[in-house]
Amino acid sequence: xxxxxxxxxxxxxxxxxxxxxxxxxxxxxxxxxxxxxxxxxxxxxxxxxxxxxxxxxxxxxxxxxxxxxxxxxxxxxxxxxxxxxxxxxxxxxxxxxxxxxxxxxxxxxxxxxxxxxxxxxxxxxxxxxxxxxxxxxxxxxxxxxxxxxxxxxxxxxxxxxxxxxxxxxxxxxxxxxxxxxxxxxxxxxxxxxxxxxxxxxxxxxxxxxxxxxxxxxxx
DNA sequence: AAATGATCATAA
DNA sequence: TTATGATCATTT
Numbered sequence: 001x002x003x004x005x006x007x008x009x010x011x012x013x014x015x016x017x018x019x020x021x022x023x024x025x026x027x028x029x030x031x032x033x034x035x036x037x038x039x040x041x042x043x044x045x046x047x048x049x050x051x052x053x054x055x056x057x058x059x060x061x062x063x064x065x066x067x068x069x070x071x072x073x074x075x076x077x078x079x080x081x082x083x084x085x086x087x088x089x090x091x092x093x094x095x096x097x098x099x100x101x102x103x104x105x106x107x108x109x110x111x112x113x114x115x116x117x118x119x120x121x122x123x124x125x126x127x128x129x130x131x132x133x134x135x136x137x138x139x140x141x142x143x144x145x146x147x148x149x150x151x152x153x154x155x156x157x158x159x160x161x162x163x164x165x166x167x168x169x170x171x172x173x174x175x176x177x178x179x180x181x182x183x184x185x186x187x188x189x190x191x192x193x194x195x196x197x198x199x200x201x202x203x204x205x206x207x208x209x210x211x212x213x214x215x216x217x218x219x
Numbered sequence: 220a221a222a223t224g225a226t227c228a229t230a231a
Numbered sequence: 232t233t234a235t236g237a238t239c240a241t242t243t
Contacts, residue, residue, distance in 0.1 A: 040227055041236025048236080057230050057235035074238080084222090086237055121238095167223045174223090178234095181226060186233080199224095200233075207221085 003052075006068050006111060006135055013051060013070075013113055013133035021117075022126030024050065032126045043125075044072045047115055059088065059104045061111075068135070069108040074119035075131065079214055081207040082119060090175055090201040092188040095158045100147045105173070105203055109146060112136045116214065134217050142172070149173035150203070160191040162198050172209045178202030 003009045016024060021043065025032045030046060033039045053062040053070060061069040074082040088104040100106050116131035138146060149170040156165055167176045177199045185197035 036227090036238060038227055039229095039236095040238040041229080043238095044236040045229085046236095055235080057233085059234060062235095072237085083238060086235090089234065119238095177224060177226085178237095179226075180228095182224085184226095184232095 003063060003066050006063075006066050006113070009051065009063060009066060009068060009113060010133065010135050013115060016047075016050065016115075017130050017132045019130055020126060021046070021128050021130075024130075025126070034125065036125065043074075043117065043119075043128075044070075047072055061108050063113075067107070068111045068113050070113045070115065073114050073116045073210060073214075075116045075214070076120050077118060079116070079131075079218065081210045081214070084174065084176075084204040084207050085210055086178070087173070087203040087205060089178060090153060090157070090203055092157055092162065092186060092198065092201070095154055095189075098154055100150050103150065105146070105150055109138060109205075114210075114213065136213055136217070145172050153203075157188065160189050160193065162188050162201075165201070170206075172206055173203050174206055175201050176204055 021032055025046070028050065033042055036042060048062060048070060051070060055062045055064060061067055063070070071085055073085065076082055087108055091098050113133060113135055115133045117128055118131060119128045149172055153165065153169060153175055156162070165175050167174050169175050179200045182199060184200065186200045188196055188198040190196035
């Protein structure tokens with residue numbers, strides 16, 4: 001499926017609003033897991049399937065032809081985000097060629113289709129309801145903050161100080177582990193330019209920021 | 220309750 | 232192995 005414009009994708013996404021995951025799964029003959037313990041990404045992958053995303057696990061927006069990234073967003077009944085939003089892995093090597101402009105983070109966050117889902121933990125997966133999807137683009141000021149969060153992270157890692165980065169880093173974009181487990185290590189540069197092994201990290205959007213995005217759109 | 224760190228499935 | 236999709240689980 002190819003979309004001519006972000007708006008066309010939006011219309012398709014909005015046609016799903018109000019349905020539960022169970023109803024949508026039945027329509028498409030998909031199986032809904034009882035819980036997300038072993039399939040944490042199921043909801044996002046199902047929605048990508050419904051909307052015809054093409055990027056699979058490539059490091060680029062889900063809909064490259066129209067430059068849109070799709071994100072499901074678990075919210076409670078009052079509209080508060082329940083989780084942070086994963087954006088991309090944090091590059092740890094060959095950082096000399098990493099620039100904000102053109103980075104995976106910049107490309108993905110340039111245009112996002114948010115799909116909020118009422119997903120309080122007490123609600124069975126099948127009963128979780130899609131709220132109204134919407135398109136979002138960061139303001140100039142938001143882009144500046146995203147960019148400085150990104151650049152400060154890259155600069156710290158370039159200095160060989162990845163070990164000083166934890167989840168307190170970053171105003172909007174935080175850095176947290178993104179790995180199979182805490183034994184899965186990857187290469188990085190140490191303080192003296194030597195190769196060290198460290199936990200893979202990911203960029204995540206803080207829930208306080210997605211909360212602001214939702215507020216702007218629904219107030 | 221919110222924040223931080225840990226973890227699971229799957230594709231290429 | 233590293234990227235995607237994230238949520239789980241423990242600590243503050």
